[in-house]
Amino acid sequence: MKESLFNLSQLSNYVFNQLPFKMGIIKRMKKYLILGLTLFLVYGCVQDKSKETSLVIVEKHGTAQLTVVLGTKPSAAERRVTELLAERIKDRTGLVLSRSDKNTEYHLVLGTVATNEKIKTFAAKHRDIETLGADGYYISVDPSESELYVIGQSESGVVAGVGKLMREMRYKQGKLEVPALQISETPQMPNRGMYLWARRYYFDNPDQLDRYIEELALWGCNGVSFWFEMAMFNSFQDTTGNQGESGDWYNHYFKEGKKYLPQEWITKYQRFYNTARRMGMKTGLLMVANDAYMSSPKEMRIEPIIGAPGWAMCPSKPGSVEQMLDWQEEVFRALSPIDIFNIFPADPGGCSCDECTPWPTNGLWKIALPLGDRIHEISPGTEIWIDTWHLNHPTFGGKDWQNLVDSLDSSKETPKWFAGFEVGMAPHHKFAGMSAEERNYYNNAKRPITVFPDISMWGNHEGMLVNKEYWKSLQSEINDYDPKLMKGGWPYTERWNTDIANIVFLSWFKNSKKSVDTILDEYASFYFGPEAETGRKLLDLLDDENKDSQQKQKIRETLAKLESTVPAWVKNDWRWNEIVLSCSRFM
Numbered sequence: 001m002k003e004s005l006f007n008l009s010q011l012s013n014y015v016f017n018q019l020p021f022k023m024g025i026i027k028r029m030k031k032y033l034i035l036g037l038t039l040f041l042v043y044g045c046v047q048d049k050s051k052e053t054s055l056v057i058v059e060k061h062g063t064a065q066l067t068v069v070l071g072t073k074p075s076a077a078e079r080r081v082t083e084l085l086a087e088r089i090k091d092r093t094g095l096v097l098s099r100s101d102k103n104t105e106y107h108l109v110l111g112t113v114a115t116n117e118k119i120k121t122f123a124a125k126h127r128d129i130e131t132l133g134a135d136g137y138y139i140s141v142d143p144s145e146s147e148l149y150v151i152g153q154s155e156s157g158v159v160a161g162v163g164k165l166m167r168e169m170r171y172k173q174g175k176l177e178v179p180a181l182q183i184s185e186t187p188q189m190p191n192r193g194m195y196l197w198a199r200r201y202y203f204d205n206p207d208q209l210d211r212y213i214e215e216l217a218l219w220g221c222n223g224v225s226f227w228f229e230m231a232m233f234n235s236f237q238d239t240t241g242n243q244g245e246s247g248d249w250y251n252h253y254f255k256e257g258k259k260y261l262p263q264e265w266i267t268k269y270q271r272f273y274n275t276a277r278r279m280g281m282k283t284g285l286l287m288v289a290n291d292a293y294m295s296s297p298k299e300m301r302i303e304p305i306i307g308a309p310g311w312a313m314c315p316s317k318p319g320s321v322e323q324m325l326d327w328q329e330e331v332f333r334a335l336s337p338i339d340i341f342n343i344f345p346a347d348p349g350g351c352s353c354d355e356c357t358p359w360p361t362n363g364l365w366k367i368a369l370p371l372g373d374r375i376h377e378i379s380p381g382t383e384i385w386i387d388t389w390h391l392n393h394p395t396f397g398g399k400d401w402q403n404l405v406d407s408l409d410s411s412k413e414t415p416k417w418f419a420g421f422e423v424g425m426a427p428h429h430k431f432a433g434m435s436a437e438e439r440n441y442y443n444n445a446k447r448p449i450t451v452f453p454d455i456s457m458w459g460n461h462e463g464m465l466v467n468k469e470y471w472k473s474l475q476s477e478i479n480d481y482d483p484k485l486m487k488g489g490w491p492y493t494e495r496w497n498t499d500i501a502n503i504v505f506l507s508w509f510k511n512s513k514k515s516v517d518t519i520l521d522e523y524a525s526f527y528f529g530p531e532a533e534t535g536r537k538l539l540d541l542l543d544d545e546n547k548d549s550q551q552k553q554k555i556r557e558t559l560a561k562l563e564s565t566v567p568a569w570v571k572n573d574w575r576w577n578e579i580v581l582s583c584s585r586f587m
């Protein structure tokens with residue numbers, strides 16, 4: 001029994017036996033049958049496993065009747081995701097996975113054809129596995145068999161597959177239920193990243209961020225990107241943390257008594273990149289094209305421009321391009337290997353001098369072209385993308401970005417490193433938003449496109465952000481781009497409260513047609529467990545667009561209900577605090 005859920009050509013997804021109401025009927029029928037037959041027979045004798053719709057794992061001899069079977073040389077991602085799975089199961093059910101496959105009823109075989117011999121054998125009999133696309137996964141749970149499989153096309157596929165399995169599992173104290181599954185799924189887009197604006201919320205909680213990066217991978221995320229913000233520091237080598245002569249740009253940070261040291265920051269980036277790599281993810285680095293340290297030579301500085309500190313450098317001044325390239329190279333080498341490099345044009349960045357105006361084609365390109373060349377020379381495998389954020393601003397020549405796009409369109413001989421355009425997605429933003437006509441402009445250029453969606457810079461409030469209508473508008477923007485050109489992107493996320501929006505985007509990078517409600521159902525099911533329905537109701541009530549006249553009262557009641565019914569593991573997750581904080585606006 002199979003039914004197709006999606007019709008996208010790039011995506012095949014077959015799920016069977018997953019409908020809860022069918023399971024309910026089958027369970028009830030079985031109950032009566034068993035009641036009748038126990039008059040004559042022992043229960044175990046009539047149990048026919050081939051008719052089971054799920055398998056139930058409990059404890060025997062002190063360990064769970066489930067063990068994970070890795071290959072002889074498992075990858076770091078396979079080992080780590082096994083730990084995460086074991087921790088999650090223990091945390092939610094109290095069950096400890098068995099370390100031995102002897103005397104253990106169920107074996108979860110996990111890995112790729114290359115890392116696990118058992119998978120190689122299994123794959124030879126299942127052609128779906130051979131046809132998995134990049135980062136795809138295959139999950140097989142047949143309750144009549146003792147072996148369960150999560151097979152990835154890549155490390156990222158294995159991790160995402162285990163994440164999917166975790167979300168299908170049902171957790172109860174002392175009991176883990178795994179439904180019958182046969183899923184074969186390949187993500188629609190190759191770059192399923194997350195841009196973490198690291199400065200305050202994330203970098204101040206490095207342990208939580210490490211874990212968060214891993215959890216994003218469980219939802220299919222295959223890259224993290226950071227911005228190394230040169231302008232925060234006096235120089236790359238600075239060990240004092242003192243501000244340069246013009247450092248008032250960052251006064252509000254320094255006033256808190258914090259001193260930022262570039263080498264400390266580099267160490268943090270390396271740490272988070274390592275966490276990401278261990279999960280089979282890519283590393284991304286965003287750099288502002290004409291960024292500079294506070295100690296930049298005065299004669300090379302910009303004419304002031306919106307959103308850029310005064311010590312940024314003008315690429316039209318003698319010697320400045322060479323200096324900027326050396327600085328960029330220094331950062332790039334310190335953080336290598338970098339898979340994806342984004343050259344950012346503005347906000348901050350730019351120059352308004354005569355020689356640099358209009359900025360996209362006259363100023364930006366003077367530095368972006370040699371910068372791309374330099375990075376490509378150092379690391380030929382790095383994807384180099386040109387971002388066009390904020391270029392609709394009149395200061396940046398209004399529509400001169402179109403001339404930049406024209407100069408790089410598919411009919412032109414472009415630099416060999418040029419991977420494509422990263423386009424802002426911010427319908428509420430006057431200068432970064434793109435009209436339907438403008439989106440079509442990119443389609444006509446016929447170059448690969450990634451998006452840089454704004455999911456956190458607007459309507460900031462305390463606690464978890466929920467705004468389905470806004471998200472739907474972003475979804476229609478994504479689907480406005482030619483699917484053949486659309487390669488994914490990096491949502492801009494600046495603090496923990498964008499978690500749901502992050503998951504929404506990761507789900508779309510996998511399948512851009514998936515509805516927001518379906519994604520929220522999956523989210524609620526995973527993070528509220530047995531109270532998923534009430535949790536889901538609360539998320540809808542917290543929606544910024546919710547117009548319910550009794551919203552306040554309903555939020556209080558729903559939260560109170562959850563407070564008294566959710567298992568402890570729900571409350572121990574930091575997401576719970578974000579949700580409570582979001583509710584506190586209505587208390």
Ligand SMILES: [Zn+2]
Nearest residue numbers: 314351353356
């Ligand atoms: Zn200039």
